[in-house]
Amino acid sequence: MTPNTCSCLHRIATKLPVSIHITKLLSIFFLFFVPIFDNFEKMTILIEQPDLAGVEVEGKKMETNELVLDGGFPMPKLDAHGGGFDAPEINAFGQSFRDYNAESERQKTVEEFYRLNHINQSFDFVKKMREKYGKLDKTEMSIWECCELLNEVVDESDPDLDEPQIEHLLQTAEAIRKDYPHQDWLHLTALIHDLGKVLLLPSFGELPQWAVVGDTFPLGCAFDQSIVHHKYFKDNSDTYNSSYNTKNGVYEQGCGLENVVMSWGHDDYMYLVAKENGTTLPSAALFIVRYHSFYPLHKAGAYTHLMNEEDKENLKWLQIFNKYDLYSKSKVRVDVEKVKPYYLSLIDKYFPAKLKW
Numbered sequence: 001m002t003p004n005t006c007s008c009l010h011r012i013a014t015k016l017p018v019s020i021h022i023t024k025l026l027s028i029f030f031l032f033f034v035p036i037f038d039n040f041e042k043m044t045i046l047i048e049q050p051d052l053a054g055v056e057v058e059g060k061k062m063e064t065n066e067l068v069l070d071g072g073f074p075m076p077k078l079d080a081h082g083g084g085f086d087a088p089e090i091n092a093f094g095q096s097f098r099d100y101n102a103e104s105e106r107q108k109t110v111e112e113f114y115r116l117n118h119i120n121q122s123f124d125f126v127k128k129m130r131e132k133y134g135k136l137d138k139t140e141m142s143i144w145e146c147c148e149l150l151n152e153v154v155d156e157s158d159p160d161l162d163e164p165q166i167e168h169l170l171q172t173a174e175a176i177r178k179d180y181p182h183q184d185w186l187h188l189t190a191l192i193h194d195l196g197k198v199l200l201l202p203s204f205g206e207l208p209q210w211a212v213v214g215d216t217f218p219l220g221c222a223f224d225q226s227i228v229h230h231k232y233f234k235d236n237s238d239t240y241n242s243s244y245n246t247k248n249g250v251y252e253q254g255c256g257l258e259n260v261v262m263s264w265g266h267d268d269y270m271y272l273v274a275k276e277n278g279t280t281l282p283s284a285a286l287f288i289v290r291y292h293s294f295y296p297l298h299k300a301g302a303y304t305h306l307m308n309e310e311d312k313e314n315l316k317w318l319q320i321f322n323k324y325d326l327y328s329k330s331k332v333r334v335d336v337e338k339v340k341p342y343y344l345s346l347i348d349k350y351f352p353a354k355l356k357w
């Protein structure tokens with residue numbers, strides 16, 4: 001029924017010799033309901049889509065096409081490569097990244113590092129370290145003061161970088177900031193992720209490199225073949241402990257990574273520091289800090305049977321982060337003084353002024 005037929009019927013109805021009430025009721029019927037039935041077949045139900053671009057959700061600006069994960073932190077839509085980052089093919093030494101067998105000046109140092117690491121990281125050793133460093137009684141300082149301490153630190157496990165660690169922190173943070181400008185928590189996560197390397201310094205007990213850096217792996221269950229230089233586990237006593245050397249070992253399937261004892265180093269230490277000092281960073285940030293060296297999981301896909309649902313969600317962020325951690329390593333220096341005010345503002349937002357270490 002078209003609007004014309006409708007108004008015509010309305011006119012006829014008004015001319016009928018019946019009471020004014022019936023006329024009014026008919027008019028209402030024809031005017032409002034008939035056109036609705038008439039158009040019923042053509043009707044499409046439209047639900048308005050809120051335009052989230054530029055809108056703040058829990059203090060975070062949204063970009064279009066973003067999903068919101070737990071805690072209100074937006075999950076960016078990724079392209080096939082997991083973000084806009086253009087990963088270089090070769091490192092500063094002209095080799096491909098994380099090639100642990102390539103002949104280079106660093107290869108021997110790195111392999112010797114993993115030999116010692118694999119012999120000495122045991123279930124008992126880690127338990128002792130977590131207890132000792134969990135006390136956070138070494139010193140008090142701000143996040144930025146800690147960044148500056150890393151000026152002194154060079155990581156012997158890394159085949160791709162021999163620059164002081166503060167360079168690496170800023171390179172990672174600046175690279176991720178460029179691609180994810182609105183996720184400020186991710187910029188700060190990048191800045192702090194390796195701060196735990198201060199364990200190498202005298203005021204932190206001057207731990208040997210094998211107890212601070214390098215890839216991490218679980219203790220209390222079998223050492224997966226994907227772990228770099230796996231062969232050196234033959235001299236680790238846990239290899240021969242029947243409670244520890246099976247796929248699940250002391251764990252249950254799906255128990256969640258937080259219940260898994262990881263090899264001791266800068267990841268777990270910095271996680272403890274951030275958590276115990278009451279950071280307001282989201283759980284994905286703490287997950288990144290804690291497991292960023294767990295290449296057997298996030299690169300090789302080993303140990304996934306130990307993850308729970310929350311781990312699986314957080315792993316998506318870790319995999320985004322990892323690209324920047326790895327491929328931003330270069331000899332190009334960041335102008336520290338120029339970017340410092342920005343990072344100081346983030347530190348102020350997510351951390352107390354002084355932290356216990």
Ligand SMILES: O[C@H]1[C@H](O)[C@@H](O)[C@H](O)[C@@H](O)[C@H]1O
Nearest residue numbers: 155157158213214215292293
């Ligand atoms: O050599 C590197 C370096 O120590 C990194 O900081 C760590 O996160 C990596 O996993 C490791 O392989």
Ligand SMILES: [Fe+2]
Nearest residue numbers: 193194292293
């Ligand atoms: Fe690291």
Ligand SMILES: [Fe+2]
Nearest residue numbers: 168193194325
């Ligand atoms: Fe790193």
